Amino acid sequence: MAVLVMSAWTSEETLNSPKFKAELTEVVNELRRGPLKNLSAMSSYCYTHGGEITGSYTQNYGYIVETPNYRYCLRCNPQRGDYNAYLTCFDLRVHQLAENIAVGKVSFASGEKITYADPEEYLKAIREELPYHPTSGFQYETLTDDPKVRKSVDDILYDMYGEQNPRREGNYGLTEKGKQMLRDAADSGKPHTYSWFVMTGVNTASEQLTENLTLPEAIDRYGALDTGNKRIGVTKDNIATVDFVVMLDGEEQFFHDHERLASFKDDPAIAQAVEMMHRELDAQTPSQGMNFGGM
Secondary structure, three states: OOOOOEEEEEOOOOOOOHHHHHHHHHHHHHHHOOOOOOHHHHHHHHHHHOOEEOOOOOOEEEEEEEOOOEEEEEEEOOOOOOOOEEEEEEEHHHHHHHHHHOOEEEEOOOOOEEEEOOHHHHHHHHHHHHHHHHHHOOEEEEOOOOHHHHHHHHHHHHHHOOOOOOOOHHHHOOOHHHHHHHHHHOOOOOOOOEEEEEEEOOOOOOOEEEEEEOHHHHHHHHHHOOOOOEEEEEEEOOOEEEEEEEEEOOEEEEOOHHHOOOOOOOOHHHHHHHHHHHHHHHHHOOOOOOEOOOO
16 A cells, blocks of 8 residues: 655644644544545546646646635645645635735736735735736736725826826715715714815816815805805715805806705705805805806
């Protein structure tokens, strides 16, 4: 009977508990009753079950045994005078967790693949490797739905071609956490915060945003600006944003989007703010008044 040489190890230090060691012993004992019984049994098992691994110097075969918590990858080499079996073990819970928190992955023409859980490391890889993609075969895939990360990825691409990304972070969708924040913003029974802002030069190279204002501060700043492109809006609870007064090409309009959006339509603080804007802005421009339009 041929001597079977087997090398077994774990790929992660966390696989060092008594419970895992007991399961490993059980799995190995079961394998010794089958493909690891002896070299002849291994040869027979490989030739009848397939599992050929391409690209190896000698013909190897691969098989997977999976339990509720672990995955065992068995590599068989039914050749005399060589190491005949390698058993690699993985903690499925660790890998599932890594997949759940992965923000992106990259690959190269060489076959190398890397998955990133750290957003900054993922963005750094794109920033450094993207310019060389014609020769390296570099490709990337963003897995997270975090708007900030997705926008940063597009920013890098636009910047490489000397352009500015026209999309705002809010155009990249919401995470599940963000969706819950929107639901909370629409709940009249919860406390809320309001950050008023004034924008000028919207959608132009000179666009400027002044935020974290009180409503009176926003009204005063808006009235003092000598430009035909400006607007007043508010961000509620750092998640929901709406514009109220917009001037484009010198034509001023009072928008009614707040009456349709769930985060604003039943909010008494917003209703009071609208009344104040009507009163204060009409007083600032009595001869002009306002055009009460909508989008």
